[in-house]
Amino acid sequence: MLDIQLLRTDLNSTVEKLATRRYDFPMDRFNRLETERKKIQIQTEDLQAKRNAASKKIGQAKSKGEDAAEFFTEVENLGDKLKQSSTKLEQIQTELQKILLEVPNLPHDSVPIGHDEASNQEIRRWGNIHSFDFKIKDHVSIAEELQLVDFETAAKLSGARFCVMTDGLARLHRALAQFMLDTHVHSHGYTEAYTPYLVNHDSLRGTGQLPKFEEDLFAVNTGEKAADDSTHSTKFFLIPTAEVTLTNIVRDKIVASNSLPLKFVAHTPCFRSEAGSYGRDTRGFIRQHQFDKVELVHIVHPDYSYAALEELVGHAETILQKLELPYRVMTLCTGDMGFSAAKTYDIEVWLPAQNTYREISSCSNCESFQARRMQARYRNENGKPTLLHTLNGSGLAVGRTLVAVLENYQNSDGSVTIPEVLRPYMHGLDCLTVPDRQ
RNA sequence: GGAGAAGUGACCGAGUGGUUGAAGGUGCACGCCUGGAAAGCGUGUGUGCGGUUUAUACCGUACCGCGGGUUCGAAUCCCGCCUUCUCCGCCA
Known part of the structure; x- marks a missing residue:
């Protein structure tokens, strides 16, 4: 939420800035x-x-x-x-x-102005793109030929945009999440958190998913019958990201300033209805209704939020570097940023089968936008309650990281080598092959 | 799910219709005292919104779990909900 004073005292220039985000105030x-x-x-x-x-x-x-x-x-x-x-x-x-x-956040001055993703700016690249001396496959073909994924069964169980993984692939998926969590907790100083997957309306309003983006969420009612259908109201929503729970930890709180910054990490499933994206990325793990993500959240003093954003992106990049997956970092332009963000860096990982970089992490500084919705504050030097700044970023999306590993580590015989840093989590498995199911 | 009890400021705790934004205490801040500290003494110490103002500040209003209601007037009475605790039941 924007400061209403800004709209009262400086309406014209505020409306102009919003227009760069394609928002018509x-x-x-x-x-x-x-x-x-x-x-x-x-x-x-x-x-x-x-x-x-x-x-x-x-x-x-x-x-x-x-x-x-x-x-x-x-x-x-x-x-x-x-x-x-x-x-x-x-x-x-x-x-x-x-x-x-329903008004989105104002873009930071350093954000490039542009209409869509074509105006995003690349800031840096890391890693060498591996060249293959055989005909490469995409992650779906790799996993299916190794008999490690079953989309048909998933469709029977739930419907489209779900998956069933088994054997080494399921373990690799788990290994990735564990590796990410361990790295952020032990090397980057995050507090590990386990949080609810079902949240109330207030939490989603706090981080900005509600009221505007309800159609993107899954709502859950309790099993008991409503006594009166007309007054039946949704009790819970499934979290679309752990950003919701980790950030709302400080909702309605005045945080002691000596405890700042707060840095939380959590591994959770995320649930998104993907309304409005029919037909896009229908194949494979890229766009699912349910996916796992390791989420990073910073709650910081307003003076340090942009330094924190750089740190946060760095933490996400570390994961890709340790996995030796090539990537690039983009600054999103005004027209491509999410609702709550003042500035966003996307990290895009190299997917050889698509011959392109694909988003694997999104790191945003929301400044006081979420804090104002949540009334999340600290006491400043004069003892006056002041809004905090909040940041969030994926560190990383587990399903998409799995895709990147499958494609970048594939071998000519159809097997997939397990990246070095994941071996300790794989119980001796160093290569994905067709499982021996006697 | 059933029975009972409770939710007041940073914290503890008083307050069952009327100068109550809320006694008292703890904590915290400042001052006095002290060679220094402790003890002691004194003073101060909520937030949101709005208005006037360059600002400091001042004024108004709302807030005692949340939402309604009764009343000239509600922390206090009535209704609904939420949360916590105790006992019983069920359950991974």
Whole structure:
């Protein structure tokens, strides 16, 4: 959420900045509501003040045993007027809030301006792209030929965009997650967390998924029958990322400033409905309804959030370097950034079968955008509660890392070599081959 | 799921309709005292929103788990919900 003061005092330039994100701020409606709000709020609070004063006098008179009749007549007509006024005020504020909750974050000055991904800027590349002296396969063919994945069974169990992995592939998947967690906890100083996969409405509003992106989420009702269908309300949502739980840890809190920065890491499944992406990446592990991710979250003092962003990207890059997977780092342009981000770096890993780089991590500084929604604060030098800055990044998406390993480590005989750093997690397995199922 | 109890400020804790934003204590900050410290003494110590203001500041309003209701007036009364604790049941 943006600071409403910014919209009040500097509306034009704010609206211009939002336009670079392809967001059309409803200026006229906002202005109309604001004017109205000011009038009605002053009126309402004035009526409340009158009522409070009269009530106080009644109390005083009664405690002295005096007659309070004259004060009663004073308040007589106040009730209706006050009710009318406060109802109106509530309506206006609800509408303003609705507008405000749907406005995306302002891009940082260093973010390139552009309409779509074509304007993203490459900052650096790492690793040598391996050249193969045989005809390479994509990750689906590799895994299917090794009989380690079964999309048909997954479709029977659940539907499209799910998978069943078995044997060495399932273990490799687990190994990747463990390796990432261990690295972030032991080398990068993160606090490991285990958090719920089901969350309430408030948490999703805190990080910005709600109210605008409800269709991207899976909602869950409890098994009990609703006594009255019309009032039945969703109780939980499945998390689309652990960013939601890790960031909301500080919702409605004033964090002791000497405990900053907070750095959390968690490995969780993520659930996304992928509404609006029908037909894209239908093959394989790239875009699934359920996927695992190791998520990194920083909660920091506002002065240090951009330094923290560089650190965060570095931590994600370390994983790819240790796995010896080539990648590049991109700065997303204004038109390609997510709703809550002020600045985002995407890390894209090299996928030989697609002959291109594909997103494997997204690291964002949300500045105070989420903190304002969450009322997440610390006490500044003067003891005044001040909004924190929040950052999040994938470190990394496990399923996509698995894809990258399969494709980059494939051999001419169809087997896949296990990267060196994962061997300790593989129980002696150093190569994926067709399993011997007697 | 059943029965009972409870949710008040950074923390503990009083408060069952009227000068209560909230006694008292702890903590914290500042000052006095001290050679220094402790003890002691004194003063201060919530947040959101709005208005006036360059700002400091001042004024108004809301907030005692959350949401409604009753009333001129609600931390206090009524209704619904949530959470925690104890006992029982069920369960990985």
